[in-house]
Amino acid sequence: MRRSTSEKIEFAIFYIIIFLILREWLLPIMELTSTGYFMQFLLFMGICLLLGIFSLPFAVSWFIKLAYITWFNVSVYNDGQLTTVQFLSNELKTNMNTILAGEWIYVSDPFRTSLFFILIWMLIYLIQHWVTVRYSIYYFLLLTVFFIGTLDAFTDYDGTMAIIKVMILGLILTALLFIKRLMQAANMQKDWTSYLVYAAPIIIFVTIAGIVAIYLPKSEPQWPDPVPYMKGVAGIGGSSTQPFATVGYGDNDESLGGPFFGDNTLVYQIQTPIRQYWRVETKDFYTSKGWIHSADESLQQTLQMADKIPLSISPGKEDPQSVQVQAVNEDYRFLLQAYGITSYELYDPQSVIRFNGGNEKMIPVINNNVVSPSSYEMTFQQPEYSYTALKESLSSTENDSRYLQLPDDLPQRVADLAYEITDMYESVYDKARAVEGYFARSGFQYETTNVQVPSGNQDYVDQFLFETKLGYCDNFSTSMVVLLRSVGIQARWVKGFSSGERIHEEDGMYTYQVTNNDAHSWVEAYIDGIGWMPFEPTIGFSNPVNINYDVDVEMPEEEQLPEAEEPEAPQLELEEQDPQQATGDATSSINWSNFKWVVYGLLAILLVGFIILWRKRGKWQPKLAVKMNHSKLNRSDTFEEGYLVLLKQLERIHLKRGQDETLQQFALRVDEQLDTTKMRELTAFYEKLIYAKQTEQIDMTKMKEIWEYLINRTSG
Amino acid sequence: MNEQIEKIIRNIEKVMIGKREIAELSIVSLLAGGHVLLEDVPGVGKTMMVRALSKSLGTSFKRIQFTPDLLPSDVIGVSIYNPKTLQFEFRPGPIVGNIVLADEINRTSPKTQAALLESMEEASITVDGDTIQLPKPFFVMATQNPIEYEGTYPLPEAQLDRFLLKIKMGYPTKEEEIEVLRRAERTVPIDDISAVLTIEQLMELKRQVKEVHVENNIKEYIVSLAQNTRHHHNVYLGVSPRASIALMRAAQSYAFMKGRDYVIPDDVQYLVKYVFSHRIILKPETRYEGITEEQVIKSVLHYVHVPVKRYVPE
Numbered sequence A: 001m002r003r004s005t006s007e008k009i010e011f012a013i014f015y016i017i018i019f020l021i022l023r024e025w026l027l028p029i030m031e032l033t034s035t036g037y038f039m040q041f042l043l044f045m046g047i048c049l050l051l052g053i054f055s056l057p058f059a060v061s062w063f064i065k066l067a068y069i070t071w072f073n074v075s076v077y078n079d080g081q082l083t084t085v086q087f088l089s090n091e092l093k094t095n096m097n098t099i100l101a102g103e104w105i106y107v108s109d110p111f112r113t114s115l116f117f118i119l120i121w122m123l124i125y126l127i128q129h130w131v132t133v134r135y136s137i138y139y140f141l142l143l144t145v146f147f148i149g150t151l152d153a154f155t156d157y158d159g160t161m162a163i164i165k166v167m168i169l170g171l172i173l174t175a176l177l178f179i180k181r182l183m184q185a186a187n188m189q190k191d192w193t194s195y196l197v198y199a200a201p202i203i204i205f206v207t208i209a210g211i212v213a214i215y216l217p218k219s220e221p222q223w224p225d226p227v228p229y230m231k232g233v234a235g236i237g238g239s240s241t242q243p244f245a246t247v248g249y250g251d252n253d254e255s256l257g258g259p260f261f262g263d264n265t266l267v268y269q270i271q272t273p274i275r276q277y278w279r280v281e282t283k284d285f286y287t288s289k290g291w292i293h294s295a296d297e298s299l300q301q302t303l304q305m306a307d308k309i310p311l312s313i314s315p316g317k318e319d320p321q322s323v324q325v326q327a328v329n330e331d332y333r334f335l336l337q338a339y340g341i342t343s344y345e346l347y348d349p350q351s352v353i354r355f356n357g358g359n360e361k362m363i364p365v366i367n368n369n370v371v372s373p374s375s376y377e378m379t380f381q382q383p384e385y386s387y388t389a390l391k392e393s394l395s396s397t398e399n400d401s402r403y404l405q406l407p408d409d410l411p412q413r414v415a416d417l418a419y420e421i422t423d424m425y426e427s428v429y430d431k432a433r434a435v436e437g438y439f440a441r442s443g444f445q446y447e448t449t450n451v452q453v454p455s456g457n458q459d460y461v462d463q464f465l466f467e468t469k470l471g472y473c474d475n476f477s478t479s480m481v482v483l484l485r486s487v488g489i490q491a492r493w494v495k496g497f498s499s500g501e502r503i504h505e506e507d508g509m510y511t512y513q514v515t516n517n518d519a520h521s522w523v524e525a526y527i528d529g530i531g532w533m534p535f536e537p538t539i540g541f542s543n544p545v546n547i548n549y550d551v552d553v554e555m556p557e558e559e560q561l562p563e564a565e566e567p568e569a570p571q572l573e574l575e576e577q578d579p580q581q582a583t584g585d586a587t588s589s590i591n592w593s594n595f596k597w598v599v600y601g602l603l604a605i606l607l608v609g610f611i612i613l614w615r616k617r618g619k620w621q622p623k624l625a626v627k628m629n630h631s632k633l634n635r636s637d638t639f640e641e642g643y644l645v646l647l648k649q650l651e652r653i654h655l656k657r658g659q660d661e662t663l664q665q666f667a668l669r670v671d672e673q674l675d676t677t678k679m680r681e682l683t684a685f686y687e688k689l690i691y692a693k694q695t696e697q698i699d700m701t702k703m704k705e706i707w708e709y710l711i712n713r714t715s716g
Numbered sequence B: 001m002n003e004q005i006e007k008i009i010r011n012i013e014k015v016m017i018g019k020r021e022i023a024e025l026s027i028v029s030l031l032a033g034g035h036v037l038l039e040d041v042p043g044v045g046k047t048m049m050v051r052a053l054s055k056s057l058g059t060s061f062k063r064i065q066f067t068p069d070l071l072p073s074d075v076i077g078v079s080i081y082n083p084k085t086l087q088f089e090f091r092p093g094p095i096v097g098n099i100v101l102a103d104e105i106n107r108t109s110p111k112t113q114a115a116l117l118e119s120m121e122e123a124s125i126t127v128d129g130d131t132i133q134l135p136k137p138f139f140v141m142a143t144q145n146p147i148e149y150e151g152t153y154p155l156p157e158a159q160l161d162r163f164l165l166k167i168k169m170g171y172p173t174k175e176e177e178i179e180v181l182r183r184a185e186r187t188v189p190i191d192d193i194s195a196v197l198t199i200e201q202l203m204e205l206k207r208q209v210k211e212v213h214v215e216n217n218i219k220e221y222i223v224s225l226a227q228n229t230r231h232h233h234n235v236y237l238g239v240s241p242r243a244s245i246a247l248m249r250a251a252q253s254y255a256f257m258k259g260r261d262y263v264i265p266d267d268v269q270y271l272v273k274y275v276f277s278h279r280i281i282l283k284p285e286t287r288y289e290g291i292t293e294e295q296v297i298k299s300v301l302h303y304v305h306v307p308v309k310r311y312v313p314e
Helices: A005-033 A038-054 A058-077 A084-100 A109-134 A138-154 A160-185 A192-215 A226-234 A387-392 A412-422 A428-441 A460-468 A473-486 A556-564 A566-577 A579-587 A592-615 A617-629 A636-652 A663-674 A678-691 A700-714 B003-015 B020-031 B046-057 B072-076 B110-122 B174-184 B199-211 B216-231 B241-257 B265-276 B284-288 B293-303
Strands: A266-272 A278-283 A300-303 A321-327 A341-345 A351-356 A361-366 A375-380 A491-497 A501-506 A509-515 A519-527 A531-535 B036-039 B061-065 B077-082 B087-092 B099-103 B124-127 B130-133 B139-144 B165-168 B235-237
Touching (some): A138 A592, A412 A460, A428 A519, A428 A531, A678 B216, B003 B020, B003 B199, B020 B139, B020 B199, B046 B061, B046 B139, B110 B139, B165 B265, B235 B284
Antiparallel strands (some): A266 A509, A341 A375, B077 B087
């Protein structure tokens, strides 16, 4: 189909608007799935639309699009070790195998990306059809509003502006297409002046109305936020008034529990030689609802840059290594701590560190003002724990009694459980490992949304351990601390960030991106002769601890090692990229909240598919009817049904028999319309069937042919 | 189209120009054993029509011109004393014939009208206690002039019911009329045609008409039409069951003429206005509004569903 220049300009206008609307689709998808390369995807959309305007030959446009997808995959995923051809053939091979094996979730990222590209491609193809052939964009617009509305309601994506943009753009496009339809229906010549005369008022009206609407005062929402409301009505997820918290680092932990939403805002970019957790502070006093900090102010001291840092965790014996931290979030006015930290470099000679020995929080200060340095460096020597020493230490008595504090009204069953878990082990380390691994063994699940808040006198730990068994890091870590303390092991609650997502590697230095989603809490336990040691009870997470297995090969204890360390090892990579996905794997259950929007998307697609099928039923129903009624036509007594099906089909192409119209009259009308004589032939036979005394021998095969011919004509 | 009937019609068409439909309907009525009421002004070819039909069939043709002073015996015949045989002998009236043209039937007294209509219904006449069968076939074509009402005796509803069809002749078109003149310029066309069918053949056709199948769904359709006239808001008196029978007979005959051995709804639809229009009485207000019987029947047809499925008894 060749287009004139004016038509091309016209379609270019349509496509620009569509491009802008599609951008609103892409944005939340990118945001919610933490996908990068927004511009590249956007560019692909642009290319698809552009190719559509110039209506290039099929082969050329396919080539360009496929080339772009290939280029993207190669440049993003190929790390240079393989040639392009090798990379592509490798990818193809692995994914074919994976798919043939039915292991859908293991297809590689390049393959997923390609599928996403193809999805965009198909979507644009569909939209092009709507615009260029049907001059209607209604479904697409409806879908967009539905999509953004759903995301706005059910995720933390804020679609306020997106909806406004989509509505204004959509209404303008609808108006332009309506004019186009009108002009075509009226057979008007394409004339830019008259086109503008029609279009301008609408565009001006929509724009002004949109702008005015933005600045007008809005009434309060008439409906409650659907997710908590529905959960409240259904009686799940605790009280419906419980607000949704957003993940991140906060100071107040007095009331733990309740659902939260993810927030993948970048907060730190860290270059480190090893993957590790980042401490911020510890808390020692458990209130049965949360944590507070008990120590007095006397433990406060100010550290100069040169001073040794008096942390309770002593550095290891290895060579000092350094970590570069780029802090993005200025609200986080504290310093991250690597395990085994020895010194800080804050790049400002005036800066000092206010250190609180009670909770070990480091606050950077310049001239008595708490600051938030955008970048700093720390030197650390990774602590190393001797396996032999760990196994030998049987007590946790030295140190401070505040790390054994427990609320007076802690239910007895918590202590009983702690005893039960640890009874069979002797060393403190083994006991702690037993508690650490208890959750994964006993059917606990990682969950961020459907998390209860203890009500009344209920204990936060008790509720998690015995009732809900659903929760996130705070639940797991707090429970572990309480369980350890119940059996006399000193333990404290540690807050900080997990290692984040590795994005780059160079000369043995890894670059990690730490987002608010990585805010985390874990456990440190005190072992006599060893000191404080971190533990990670949360399902799906792992904190690499450097343990020196200085044991003889013959030692029988070795058998316990695989249970302790190995199962987590293969998960490391996975967790770094997507802790939530790892959670799914680890607990072998699907975390509904993460797949929610996928399900909504599928539902929307199903709905649209259904609508399209219904609207197009004239096209497929006859064929179905042929298939279904084929056998019926072999016998004359069921031929009647076949004929009635045909009448129905004809109705669909607006050839409806009037109630007073005889079959002959109708057949004549149909034949005139379809320019054939078949309907009369068939009707003559049918008349004989229903009005005559008995059917003569009639060539059924011929009737069948005629019937099929007519049925197919109704779909033409 | 039945070949023999086609032959008759073509024969009639040699005389009558552009009146194929009238010829067809006449034959339908003849084969169904009914009679026709032709309603039209004089001079449009009513007599010629009947004569052509009669001549094509090789049957006897009688004509009765009805006048106000005509007596029943003028129609039926009279017994006259024969001095030679010393007995009364019956002299048959003009009614005793195969095809009878009863001209201007509404001009005669009801008594004479009744005599005619009775013999039409019974196909026999009774004179002095003796019943005399009329010859077969017996087919009456009555005419009435709708214009002149003065000094006429309009046929009562019950009498009209005895006519199977009521047909309006209508004027020929300009071209047709020119053709009429052209043919009548030198010769009398009626003299040139001859019989194409024997009486036996005609009787065989009549027998075959009765064999034409009327499926139950068609019967239901006919009855629905009839009942609808009885409930129609413009109708004072609807058609009788006799009308339903008449419609079925006519439809059989028409289907046969069209070469079918079964009736289809098209036959019924085509015939219903000829069969029903003289059998319904419109409400006076309807008549004042200028609505005709034909229009009412059209609306009846519109209301009733055409059967397109096999008949399933309720």
